[in-house]
Amino acid sequence: MHSVDQQALEVAGVVVAALSAVATAVSAGVIAVQARHTRASAEASKAAVEVSNETLREAQIARLDALAPHIFVEHQNETFDDAKATNPKNQAKASEDYVFRMPRDAKWNVSLDLPVRVRNEGQRSVQLRFSPGIITDEMPFPRAQTTLRPGQEIVGRYTVSRPLSEWVNIYNERAQNKPGEEHTFEVAYIGSGDSDVFEYHRVNTGGTLVRPVPNQDGAWQLANLFERTFTSEAQPLERIYWKSRKREEKF
Numbered sequence: 001m002h003s004v005d006q007q008a009l010e011v012a013g014v015v016v017a018a019l020s021a022v023a024t025a026v027s028a029g030v031i032a033v034q035a036r037h038t039r040a041s042a043e044a045s046k047a048a049v050e051v052s053n054e055t056l057r058e059a060q061i062a063r064l065d066a067l068a069p070h071i072f073v074e075h076q077n078e079t080f081d082d083a084k085a086t087n088p089k090n091q092a093k094a095s096e097d098y099v100f101r102m103p104r105d106a107k108w109n110v111s112l113d114l115p116v117r118v119r120n121e122g123q124r125s126v127q128l129r130f131s132p133g134i135i136t137d138e139m140p141f142p143r144a145q146t147t148l149r150p151g152q153e154i155v156g157r158y159t160v161s162r163p164l165s166e167w168v169n170i171y172n173e174r175a176q177n178k179p180g181e182e183h184t185f186e187v188a189y190i191g192s193g194d195s196d197v198f199e200y201h202r203v204n205t206g207g208t209l210v211r212p213v214p215n216q217d218g219a220w221q222l223a224n225l226f227e228r229t230f231t232s233e234a235q236p237l238e239r240i241y242w243k244s245r246k247r248e249e250k251f
Helices: 002-067 164-175
Strands: 071-075 084-086 109-120 126-134 143-148 153-163 183-190 197-208 210-212 219-222 229-234 238-244
Touching: 002 197, 002 238, 071 183, 071 197, 071 229, 109 126, 109 143, 109 164, 109 183, 126 153, 143 153, 153 164, 153 183, 164 197, 164 210
Parallel strands: none
Antiparallel strands: 071 109, 084 109, 109 153, 126 143, 126 183, 183 197, 197 229, 197 238, 210 219
């Protein structure tokens, strides 16, 4: 009788252990399912927040786009004007056939004026900055900034200027199929608000204004219209959207 009771107790223990294991497995499964649901819910919430933030960002950028000016910049790839050379020591001008000697004349300033037209095609007045400044018939000195009313334009020219030594270096680089250093003319709109937009129109100019004199080492002359390799090209419009200029945060 004692043996039967003992066996019954053992069987009961096995059953309890089995039921306990099943309960533990079921509990683990429930926890795993709950974890998956929690993770999925968190990911969905994160995605919703990201969509909301992106929608808000696009709305803020659209607001800044509405503040941006409508500026048209027209430039010419070439000009019929001759390059000019000036001695920085006494401001003496070189004649068209003057022969420069390197390195003696390395610091002579060689320049060319290129025509440009900037027009405000928007509905409000805008203040623009020019680098280098624009020279007009009314103002012979470079104008670094101006305010254009709607429909108003400024027509003038900007100066590409370098020491002779740099023009010589560019010539030598282009002779080796390298582009050489470029010059950039820039029209900039700088919004005044903390959350605002900056806009940049740029024209890059490459090539050189000088040529070597044949059979004379270190001798250079100003290249005429048909001899010089000189081109300018408008660059893509650049806009910078500021979330906060004070905090230096951009969109």
